[in-house]
Amino acid sequence: MEKTLYTITVFSENTVGLLGQITIIFTRRALNIETLSVSPSALNGIHKFTITLFSTQDVVEKVVKQIDKRVDILKAYYNTDDDLVFQEIALYKVATDKLLSLGSIESLIRKHDIHILEMNEDCVVFEKTGHYTETQQLFDELSQTVGVLQFIRSGRVAITKSKVERLSDMLESMKKFEV
């Protein structure tokens, strides 16, 4: 069956062991997490996990329900790329002398919208944000020309295109259960 890249977003309480609780749900089904990013959300005390996974809708739906079921998980849902604005960030370290031997690097920087974070006599560190294909394209290009000494790419961060913040709705609706 054709697999699609799904982005799973999870809001949780900030307690010890939450990441483990989420990842075992994937492990048990032999599902490989593609990328993972965890950080505090806009709401105080609530953490946000963004997980990407190649899968089918049937599987991703079941996984999300299992995550949502955990007591300390506030809300879990999934989207495809069409519903999302998303970014990844990548850092590239290249040798300064090789880079200079290219001649002008202006066209490279303009073409890929690169930020230079560090430059010394040994190396230069580039930063690029974008979709996976874009950060990969720069990696491929640098590899073929000057070589890449070090490379790191973050997990995906994503935001939905719809205007509602589903978590705040959910927290509001929970208030009626509070005794």
Next chain:
Amino acid sequence: MIHEGVDTIFGYPGGAIMPTFDALYDYDDKINHILTRHEQGATHAAQGYARVSGKVGVCLVTSGPAATNAVTGISDAMLDSTPLVVITGQVGAALLGTDAFQEIDVVGITQPITKWAYQIRRAEDIAWAVARAFYIARSGRPGPVVLDIAKNAQFQEFEFEYKPCTFIRSYIPIPEVDASQIEEAAKLINSAKKPYALVGQGVVLANAEAELKEFLEKADIPAAWTLLGASAMPTDFPLNKGFLGMHGNVSPNMKTNECDVLIAIGMRFDDRVTGDLNSYAKQAKIIHLDIDASEINKNVKVDAPVLGSAKNTIPALTAKLQPAKHAEWIESFKEYDIQEFEKVIQREVHPESGELTMGEVVRKVSEATHNNAIVVTDVGQNQMMAARYSNFSQTRSLVTSGGLGTMGFGIPAAMGAKMGAPDRTVCMFSGDGGFQMTIQELGTIMQEQIGVKMIILNNHFLGMVRQWQEMFFDERYSFTEMQNPDFIAIAKAYRIDGTEVHKREELDAAIADMLKDDKPYLLVVNVEKKGMVYPMIPSGGSVTNILLGE
């Protein structure tokens, strides 16, 4: 725990839980602690207690090996939705992560097999965490909770204030009933010619047995039960059509693929019930009532999901039903019932010659207890026979390890069941294999004088595995034959009375002797060595591919 209404604990002391046990010493007038002989026994006993009483079962054990011994019972409770709070001792907070003596990552191990697992490292967290643990264990779809308490937290003094937990913002135990879902489901049932209900443990856990009866009667819907839904309807309830699944009755399985609307209530379409999903109830519209959203569409695609507690959803649905009669449809079950009686039940329950059979022993015990006993089972042939041939007159009467299928469940679960329902007779059926997996609990039974009636259906084989070897592995009986000890002599060593039966004519008297008083008793019945449980739907087969044997 006293604030949570706990009066019975099953446990086993050890290093890291000693401060708590020391405190327990002063509360022996309020809390009855039962010292089991193994931590696995403590967990199954707590399960038995919880299953018959509806209360939360509580275990108290130490760290390391005690916690890992408890893992089987915790897993069992997870799969069978049994409310447990298991408290494990842990090394002091300063030693955590150092591979200290009897230190093991209990929270890490138990996270996949609990509703919630939490480590308490400071005394001031004890009160709220215990309150939260009981709330989570008993609310919504029940399940096990583990509290791992570091030894230093057990010693520290703190300002004790207990507030019961009634709300967790990230947790909705009972989803609200959605009127549109009720509407949709009612429409399907009202237009059905051949409606059929499958009853699971969700009905029992929600205490919705009366609501179920009213629902079935109003629209004249025949119903069958899963293993854990056994006794939710009395055996003699006219719309009760029997037992579903691999070793269930013929008509309930066959009718799954003949009905036009299938109404699943508090059940989870386990593979032992459905067999091959690709040929399961494809002709029917499927309605699924469940409290757990993750069960909807998990195994079977549903046409009309109804989320909520059976206590709320069933009456809401009943209110929308038009009274109906389905006499012809209900009558059509009979043909299969007659077939099953002639080919299977006659020989299993009413044999006139030959060796004793498992089924006839079960039926005799059921009759001798006027169908009022709580039946506890171990796992395997004994379990299927007990489920098939026991008759039930009241709810919460079959305690069995359904999801995990834990051999060794029987003896300790029966102890717990008797503690949870002291006024009822508790009869435990076990095989000779499973009995020896937790046989040390005879010591607990002796010490506490727990009046359980234990029946070993002894065929000198691991019978269910042997049956599969006979059917699917060319009779290659690989390590299933057992040389057994003198069980009666073992019982005698524990000062438990018992009798061994070899012949049919001895059985009635032996059962009468077993039931003559409220003391523990062991009845060993030597049954045919190569008995088979029929009917049988081979693993992965369709529900209509049901074998009756010869």
